[in-house]
Amino acid sequence: MSTIGRLRRRPDFLAAAQGRRFHTERMSAQGRLRDPGETRDGGPAEGVFLGFTITKRVGHATERNRIRRRLRSAVxxxxxxxxxxGADVVVIARRPALDAPFESLVADLRRxxxxxxxxxxxxSGDASRPSSQPSRRGGSRSGRGKGPEKGGMPSLSPTSKAPDGSTDG
Structure with missing residues (x-):
């Protein structure tokens, strides 16, 4: 049986945010594997350390506390x-966690x-070899809503005129 400790310090939460992610309708999870020699509170860090983030956007304090209690029971x-x-995991609760069946919270947390x-x-292979996958950043500007392609701002002059010379159709 493994123990589950609590994350308490902001740097631990930030470090977990750099790791793997998991998303459901009721929660998101972020986690990172710890180095074998890491310590926590003066002792060896063994097992999983878990922290919760439940923002004000989710609801009032009583609702956030209820979600936190439900998640602790699921843990x-x-x-x-x-x-x-050895891992640090941060669970970010969403509003549907308030009314979701407890079994679904347990299943989501387990996954x-x-x-x-x-x-x-x-x-596998050589790390210096270029990947066959295209980069997800930069490159193409297709349909991302980042403004005009080239040539600056589009002109405000009408593109077509009616036969009588007016521009209102």
């Missing part, structure tokens, strides 16, 4: 099956823990 339900690998704590696959 207790999946603690026995939690991976034993989230296994997804974000999965070790990275080994890289």
């Amino acid at each position: 207790a339900a999946v603690a026995a099956e939690a991976p034993s690998i 989230a823990l296994h997804t974000v704590t999965r070790p990275a696959p080994p890289r």
Whole structure:
């Protein structure tokens, strides 16, 4: 049985945000695997450390606290099956977590823990070789709504005139 600790410090939350992600309608999860020698609060960091983020956008304080209590209960339900690998996981709750069936919260949390704590696959081949996949950044400007292609602002002059010379059709 693995233990699930609590994330408390902002740098730990920020570090987890750089890792893998998992999304459902009720929550998102972000996680990173820890280095084997990392310590937490003066002792060795073993097992999964979990933190919750529930923003004001989700609802009033009583609703946010209710979501937090439901998620803590879901964590207790999946603690026995939690991976034993050292990882930091942040669960970001969404509004539907307030009214969702408890079983669906448990299932989502179970899938989230296994997804974000999965070790990275080994890289195959030479890392310096260019990928056959196109880059997701930059390059094409197709349909992204970033303004005119080239030549600056479009002209405001009418493009077609009526036979009588007016521009209102």
